[in-house]
Amino acid sequence: MSNAERIALVTGAARGIGAGIAKRLAEAGHPVILTDVIGEVEETAKALREAGHDARALRLDVADEAEVARLPERIGADWARLGVVVNNAGISPKHEGKRRPVSEMPAAEWRRVLEVNLTGAFLVSQACIAPLRARGWGRVIMITSQASRTKSMIAGAHYAASKTGLMGFARSLAGELGPHGITVNSIAPGRIETPMSMGAAQGANEAFLVNVPVGRVGTPLDVAEVATFLASDAASYLNGTTIDVGGGSFMP
Template structure:
C-alpha cells in the first residue's frame, strides 16, 4: 500500500479522470474527501470507495467559490485531523475561437481551472505547513504547453497559469517538506471522447506517436506516483501524459 493511512482530497471526482484518481488512491490505502458538483455521482463513488475498506466523505460545491475550498478542508481536518494529499482535478473547457468567445466565458474558465486550484492550495497549505509535509498534484493539460485549435484560448491560458502556479508553490513550500507537481494529460478517453465520430477519433489518434488515446487510469497512475513516497525527489514538475503528443 503506497498510501496507507494517508488522507487525500480530490476535486472534480465525480467522473472520468477524477473518479479514476480517487479510486486509485483509495486502492492504495488512502481515505478520501471527494469533491464535485454532481452529488449523486459522488455518493455512488463514495459507496464504491467504502467497499474497499476506506473512509470517504462527499462534499459538493463550485471550486470557483473560495468558501468551498475552506469548507472542504475544514471537514477533512475535523474528521481526520490532517491532510496529506490534495489533487486539484476540477476543471472545464469551452471550445470557441478568440473572436467567438464571450468575456464571461473566459472569466468562468479561469475561475474554475486557475482560481479554483489556487483556492484549494491556499486552504490546505497552512495545515500542511503545520504538519511539515504534504503532496499537491494539479491536473493541467498538454494545451498548457502548445496551442490546440480544439480548445478555447481561456483553457490553454488557465492551464498554463496552473503550471506556473505549480512551480511557484513548489519553490515557496519546499522548506516545509511540501511537494507540488502537475500532470499534463493529452487526448484521454472520457465521456466527451465517446461522442466523437469515428473519423475524428482516427484523426486524433493518428497525431499521437503511440497511436492510441490515453485512459483515465494512465493519469491516475501518474498522480499516485507523485502523491507517494516514490516521488520524494520530484517537485515543481509538469509531467506530460500524452502518448508523445507533446515532448519536452
C-alpha cells in the same frame, strides 16, 4: 507515516480523470475525500466504499471562495490528517462539439473557465497549506493539460490559458512549499477517454490519434498511476515538474 495516515483530497472527482485518481489513491491505502459540483460524486464515493475503501464525498464548487473556506469545518477532525491534494476540477466548454474562437467568445465564458480551472486550484491549494505545513509533509498535484504545453486544435483559448496558468502557479507554489516538506507537481494529460473529451465533435479524437505514437487514446488509469507515484515517498525529490501523459503526442 503510512498512506492510511495521509488523507487525499481530489477535486472534480465524480468521474473521468478525477474519479480514476481517487480510486487509485484509495487502492494505494489513502483515505480519500472526493469533491465535485455534481451529485454523481456521491455515487463514485459509494462505489469505493463498497469496494472496501475509506471514501467520502463533498459537493464543492472550487470557484466559490466561501465554499472552499468551509472545507476545514466540513471535513472536521480529518482535516489535520490531510496529506495529498489533487487539483483536478476543470471545465472545457464546447458548442456543438467545437471550441469557440476567441472572436466569438463571451467574456463571461472566459471568466468562468479561469475561475474554475485556475482560481479554483489556487483557492483549494491555499486552504490546504496550513494542515500540510503543520505535518511537515505533503503532496500537491495539479492536473493541467497538453493544451498548456503546445497548440491545441480542440481546447478553447480560455482552457489553454487556464491550464498554462495552472502550471506556472504550480512552479511558484513548489518554490514556496518545498522547504516545508511539501512538493508540488503537475501532470499534463494528452487525449484521455473521459466524458469531457468525448464531448468533442465527431472525428476529433480519431484525428488526434494520428499524432499519438502509441496509437491509442489514454485512460484515466494512465493518469492515475502517475498521480499515485507523485503522491508517494518515492517522488520526494520531484518538485515543480510537469509530467506529460500523452502517449508521445507531445515531446518537449
